[in-house]
Structure formats: C-alpha cells, structure tokens
Amino acid sequence: MKVSKWKSTMFxxxxxxxxxxxxxxxxVYGIYMSLHKLSLTRGNMGFIGLQNFLDLFNKDSMYSEAFFLGLKNTIIFVLVSVPLLVVISLGLALLVDNLPKKVQGFFRTVFFLSYAVSVTSVSAIFVWLFSGNGGFINNMLVKMHVISQPVPWLEAQPFALIVLVITTIWWTIGFNMMLFINALNGIDTALYEASSIDGANFWNQFKSIIFPGIKSVFAFVTLTTVIASFNVFGQPQLITKGGPTQTTKSLIMVIQQTIFDGNNLGMGTAMALLMGVVVMIFALLQNFLTREKKELKGEK
Structure with a gap:
C-alpha cells in the first residue's frame, strides 16, 4: 500500500x-511586493501594509485615476470583442466543417496562419491599412467615392476601438476556430442523419445536437478569450498608443507605465493583483451562468 501511495505521489x-x-x-511574492514601497532603481524602501491598495481607491490619487481609466477601457474592450471573437470563430468552424474533406485542411491552415504572426507584425499591417493619412482603406474609399475626406480611424472614437477589435479578431480567431472544429468532429454523424430524416433544419440541429455537443468547448473558449482580452497590450500599445485621449489605454498599459515609467513596482504589483481579482470575478460569473443554464435544462 505504501508503494502504491508513493507511486501515485510521483505521478x-x-x-x-x-x-x-x-x-x-x-x-505569494506578488502579494509581498504589493505590501512594500518598491522601486526598480532604489529597491525595497520598507513595509507600507495596504497603502498601495488604499491609494488605488483614493479619488485624489493619480494612481487611482489611471487604474480605473485603464480598467474601464479594458472592460469595454472585453464586452465588445469577446462576443464577436467567440461567435465569428464558431461560425467559421461550422462553415469549414461543412466543406468537402479535401479542402478543409486548406482553409484550416489559411485561418490559423494569422495566429502564428507576431503582434508587432499584425499591428504594423493594420496601421498601414487604417492610417488616417495615406492608409490603404482610406485611399480605396476615396477612390471609390464612398467618402470625400479620410476617416480618422486611429485618431477618433469609436473608430479606434473598432480597429483594435478588427485587429484582434483577425489575429486570434484561427485558434478558437480550430478548437471548435475539433469539438464538431467529435459529434456522432448518425445524429445529423437521424435529425435530417425527421425533417430538422440547421437551426434545430444547432440547438439539439451541435451546441450540446460542443458546450464544454464553448465555455472553455469563452473563458480563455475573456482572460486574453483582459490582458490586451500589444494592439493598443502599437496601433493607437492608448489614444485618442487615453480611451484605448488598457489596464496592462497602465501597469507597465506605473512600474517602468513611474518607477513604482509596489503600486504596479497591487494593480496587477486587483486586475487578477476582476478577471476571477468575470470567470466565476461565467461559470455560474453556465451552471445555472444546465440546471434549468435539467429541471425541464
């Protein structure tokens, strides 16, 4: 018995x-740092308890203003981008899954290729596309007489947010699509055949067969997309630089500036911990809503 326990522990x-x-x-070390006054250049300047956290909730503190501005911008980005990222990737997965087997591999590769591109390259592409002066999109729209003046895609809202969302969708959608395709491949084809004989249309099949068969993957994709969207940094940093008027400055950008530009490692760590709490709340809320729906279906 002891040998068995030892072996299981080793696994x-x-x-x-x-x-x-x-x-x-x-x-644990992050908690330790958040309770101290830390500087990248001067090191540990002593224990200050919860002062960093208190400053974040002090309306007169510049750190509080920056933190909640970044949090608001990030939540807006999450609420706008996550539904689109999940729904569009699921739609593409359904389209590719219904194509002939010979061409499925080609389209999987095409859509997944963008995910392998670095955020720096992706951002450079979309800056070239949406630049206000001489950008490809503006030039095409002017030549087609759709617009008379260039649209300030990167210099005004809501255009800047739209560009960031489009960039994120193009860059990351291939990964979610692959997860959905793998989930769709796990559904028994006999279920489709039986429902077709009964006269079920696509919407009926989606409600009764497809979604129940992929709901665990759907929940996983939604959760990971929420977490990834909360951690958005490269796109706003490289495309809009947080503008216009800091409306696209994400919370990660605020944390980075607090630590490196403001030379306040303790405060930046406190911000990061609070951000983790917010992400956890969103994850628990999603889990609660998913579980509640399952229980309601079970009662029916």
Whole structure:
C-alpha cells in the first residue's frame, strides 16, 4: 500500500512542482511586493501594509485615476470583442466543417496562419491599412467615392476601438476556430442523419445536437478569450498608443507605465493583483451562468 501511495505521489509531483514554481511562488511574492514601497532603481524602501491598495481607491490619487481609466477601457474592450471573437470563430468552424474533406485542411491552415504572426507584425499591417493619412482603406474609399475626406480611424472614437477589435479578431480567431472544429468532429454523424430524416433544419440541429455537443468547448473558449482580452497590450500599445485621449489605454498599459515609467513596482504589483481579482470575478460569473443554464435544462 505504501508503494502504491508513493507511486501515485510521483505521478503528480511534476504538476505540484510546476504549480509551485510558476503560479504559487509568483503569486505569494506578488502579494509581498504589493505590501512594500518598491522601486526598480532604489529597491525595497520598507513595509507600507495596504497603502498601495488604499491609494488605488483614493479619488485624489493619480494612481487611482489611471487604474480605473485603464480598467474601464479594458472592460469595454472585453464586452465588445469577446462576443464577436467567440461567435465569428464558431461560425467559421461550422462553415469549414461543412466543406468537402479535401479542402478543409486548406482553409484550416489559411485561418490559423494569422495566429502564428507576431503582434508587432499584425499591428504594423493594420496601421498601414487604417492610417488616417495615406492608409490603404482610406485611399480605396476615396477612390471609390464612398467618402470625400479620410476617416480618422486611429485618431477618433469609436473608430479606434473598432480597429483594435478588427485587429484582434483577425489575429486570434484561427485558434478558437480550430478548437471548435475539433469539438464538431467529435459529434456522432448518425445524429445529423437521424435529425435530417425527421425533417430538422440547421437551426434545430444547432440547438439539439451541435451546441450540446460542443458546450464544454464553448465555455472553455469563452473563458480563455475573456482572460486574453483582459490582458490586451500589444494592439493598443502599437496601433493607437492608448489614444485618442487615453480611451484605448488598457489596464496592462497602465501597469507597465506605473512600474517602468513611474518607477513604482509596489503600486504596479497591487494593480496587477486587483486586475487578477476582476478577471476571477468575470470567470466565476461565467461559470455560474453556465451552471445555472444546465440546471434549468435539467429541471425541464
């Protein structure tokens, strides 16, 4: 019996080591840093308790204003981008899954290629496309007489947010699409055949067969997309630089500027911890809503 317990412990030991090194230790050290006055140049200047957190909720503090501005911008980006990222990737997965097997591989590769491109290259492409002066989109629209004056895509709202969302969709949609395609391939084709015999249309098949068959993957994709959208940094940093008038400055950008430009590591860590709490709340809310829907269906 002892040998069996020892062997089972050895199987989970790699996970425990990785969990401790890459999650638990950084988390605990992050809490430690948030309770101290830390500077990148002057080091640890002493224990200050919860002062960093209190400053974030002090309306007169510049850190509070910057934090909640970044949080508001990030939440807006999440609320706009996540539904589009999930729905469009699912739609593309359904389209590709219904194509002949010979061409499915080609379209999978085409849509997934964008995910392999670096955020720097993606941002450069979309700056060239949407630049207010000499951008490809503006030039084409002017030549087609759709517009008379260039649209300030990167210099005004809501255009700047729209460009960031379009960029994110083009860049990341291939990964979610692949997850949905793999989930669709796991559904028994006999279910489709039986429903077709019964006269079910596509919408009936989607409600009764497709969505129930992929709902766990759907929940996973939604959760990971929410987390990724909360961590948006490269697109606003490289495309809009947080503008216009800081309306696209994400929370990660605020944290980065607090630590490196403001030389305040303790405050930046406190911001990061609070951001983690907000993301956790969103994740728990999504889990609660998903579980509630399952329970309601079970009662019916």
């Amino acid at each position: 989970i030991a790699p996970f425990l080591v990785c969990f401790g090194l890459f999650w638990l230790a950084p988390f």
